[in-house]
Amino acid sequence: MPCYSPHVSATGSPRNPDTPRHTALVRVTHWITVLAFFALLLSGLEILISHPRFYWGETGNVMTTPLFTLHIPSSRDMVPTGYGFVMPDQNGWSRYLHFQAAWLLVLTGLVYAIYILWTGHLRQNLLPAPADRSWRASRAVITKYLRREPPAPSEAHSYNVLQRIAYLGVLFVLFPLVIWTGLALSPSFDSAVPFAVNILGGRQSARTLHFFVTDALVLFLIVHVAMVILSGFRTRMRAMITGRTTASPATAPAAIASPSIASQERA
Ligand code: HEM
Numbered sequence: 001m002p003c004y005s006p007h008v009s010a011t012g013s014p015r016n017p018d019t020p021r022h023t024a025l026v027r028v029t030h031w032i033t034v035l036a037f038f039a040l041l042l043s044g045l046e047i048l049i050s051h052p053r054f055y056w057g058e059t060g061n062v063m064t065t066p067l068f069t070l071h072i073p074s075s076r077d078m079v080p081t082g083y084g085f086v087m088p089d090q091n092g093w094s095r096y097l098h099f100q101a102a103w104l105l106v107l108t109g110l111v112y113a114i115y116i117l118w119t120g121h122l123r124q125n126l127l128p129a130p131a132d133r134s135w136r137a138s139r140a141v142i143t144k145y146l147r148r149e150p151p152a153p154s155e156a157h158s159y160n161v162l163q164r165i166a167y168l169g170v171l172f173v174l175f176p177l178v179i180w181t182g183l184a185l186s187p188s189f190d191s192a193v194p195f196a197v198n199i200l201g202g203r204q205s206a207r208t209l210h211f212f213v214t215d216a217l218v219l220f221l222i223v224h225v226a227m228v229i230l231s232g233f234r235t236r237m238r239a240m241i242t243g244r245t246t247a248s249p250a251t252a253p254a255a256i257a258s259p260s261i262a263s264q265e266r267a
Pocket residue numbers: 011022026030033034037125159163167170171221224225228231236237239240
């Protein structure tokens with residue numbers, strides 16, 4: 001299902017202004033991912049407060065020394081927290097929601113992964129162009145963000161190098177890691193593929209790593225939304241929701257001609 005033709009520039013943006021900037025599949029999978037991610041965060045937080053202590057190795061409980069403790073109240077009265085009260089226990093629905101949202105995320109991610117490989121979206125729009133693969137290129141973009149300079153018209157049709165690095169990091173490092181460490185917490189996965197749990201250092205190590213990878217995903221989310229705001233929140237959100245961009249047909253050819261957007265040169 002090739003969707004990137006010489007008539008479609010980076011991120012599906014309009015060489016023909018009627019062409020949506022983001023294809024329907026990218027938009028739908030993006031928003032399902034966001035929904036699943038927030039469901040995972042909320043339910044994960046509920047699961048976390050049932051035992052806000054972290055360990056390393058195979059086992060860990062209130063009788064063993066934790067690696068570190070989060071100084072928050074717990075929903076279980078046997079967990080020592082220093083607080084004189086116990087939070088309401090919401091573990092039942094939280095665990096169901098966590099597993100369901102995780103599978104939704106995995107399946108959506110698979111559809112998206114097949115799509116970006118099959119259509120060339122990964123190569124054309126997400127991999128940084130060779131000319132942009134340097135610290136200098138990234139620093140130039142950071143400086144532009146810090147100076148609050150408005151994005152160049154060409155940027156309305158493509159991702160800059162920082163966005164591309166962030167997307168690749170989240171797609172190929174953080175999501176695979178969070179799924180792996182999450183699966184490692186399942187007793188059935190542990191008994192079926194013990195090796196995948198052992199190389200993480202055991203079930204408790206997997207839980208600790210799952211927590212840190214989640215933190216990294218939250219950091220990505222904050223930076224990602226900040227970049228969307230700095231690039232023009234309304235325009236970017238409109239494009240990601242409806243596919244429409246406000247770029248006038250007059251600016252589109254200039255964007256395509258821009259030598260700084262190597263992916264457009266290749267498109
Ligand atoms: C964990 C949650 C999120 C993940 C993993 C994520 C991931 C991504 C990825 C991979 C892309 C590039 C899509 C492509 O072209 O194939 C993207 C684009 C985008 N995302 Fe997200 N996103 C998340 C949350 C959000 C949220 C909460 C918002 C809005 C508040 C948002 C708004 C956007 C917008 C507007 C774009 C297009 C950026 C542009 O045109 O410059 N995302 N996101």
